[in-house]
Amino acid sequence: MNSPVASQNAFSDAERRGVYRAVFERRDIRNQFLPTPVPDDVLGRILLAAHHAPSVGFMQPWDFILIRDVALRTNVRNNFLEANRQAAQRYQGEQRTLYDSLKLEGILEAPLNLCVTCDRTRNLGSGLGRQTVLETDLYSTVCAIQNLWLAARAESLGVGWVSILDHDQLRSILEIPSHVTPVAYLCIGYVSEFPAAPELERKGWCRREALARLIHFDRWGRQDDAFAAQLDSPAEVGLSLNSVQQSLDG
């Protein structure tokens, strides 16, 4: 650790490895949910992690609707089925066959569903930081979701984000008022496994882009292939991540 920060702020190798494991081993889970209930203390911890996300002007615009009721979840699943039926029509031929073979939600299999919302009118931060980009409250809410997703992985919990939903219908099912935007509908539960790669990559829907192609220097489009490749080199991931890489490869 060559950081100049005071040593009490530095992470141990194992703590740092934990952060990278959560990042690299997090998956969008649809197929692998187990019915095992999520204990309250674990649920409390991942919600607390969400609540400690950054937010514009310390606005904390998020709310958390915990959904266990099976009738409600069945309504949400019916919403998904209709939205997905329409979405599938975009694809034809082999791509349609592949699309139809994908499992894109685990609404009923997961023991817990969670809708994370954004109150566009919450005045906690008095609008600080939000006057130039109005969407920053939505962005803050997504930061909370990603905190929860990573904390969940550290607790061996899987999370799946169901984006194929009619949000007007979802709002109606969950009685969400008009000034509140549903941002994510999540399925949460223990899993039989965390797959080594994203399902859409394993099934051949698309591949992971090379990071080096996404790096620009000082201005958009100014690329430096050699330097970008150096930043993207697996060798650069460092000793402490070798075990992560091995566990992904194994």
Add this chain to the structure above:
Amino acid sequence: MNSPVASQNAFSDAERRGVYRAVFERRDIRNQFLPTPVPDDVLGRILLAAHHAPSVGFMQPWDFILIRDVALRTNVRNNFLEANRQAAQRYQGEQRTLYDSLKLEGILEAPLNLCVTCDRTRNLGSGLGRQTVLETDLYSTVCAIQNLWLAARAESLGVGWVSILDHDQLRSILEIPSHVTPVAYLCIGYVSEFPAAPELERKGWCRREALARLIHFDRWGRQDDAFAAQLDSPAEVGLSLNSVQQSLDG
């Protein structure tokens, strides 16, 4: 660890603590940047963490513009100064005095700036999952930003998100094309300290909301104060987090 998941997927206590430390000790840094350069291997790791965020349909809509050029950063800072001058006019009296005393960016002090963008037209995922909620590509980009922010904390790097910018001007300064949306402008560098609480809380701009007030059961507005308080109890954070809490209190 009472998880039913195979033990090779479980995190050690130290790894799990690392994730929660990153979540609870992450700060939006404006004041504490040091000029120490960020080594390429560390930069590569936090970008790789960003690139491993979840994305709708595996779309990976993000790009990363690394900005070190001082003239460009000065242009961006001038953009901030004008946007902030206008934003300040919203506040009056004591609140205005407090607003004017806040330092809201570290554009020139941080050795590295990073603009994270979202290519709204990227077709990697063939639109999967994005037909019902068009903004999911922006949300994916924010997941990448939060991954980077937490990985940065594990590397003892501070990150500050500058949201008070005219994004049309920013687009012009960085030559970002019209189909690409700037999502975040980040300042990145080592820090003299990670403050124990957010600056806006310490300065009295606003307080952290009680998590329990933000939890709903099955439908919006159905609250259960006793159960929500139990989920929000510090005692529920668990043994492995005691050291985190102590370091935050200390």
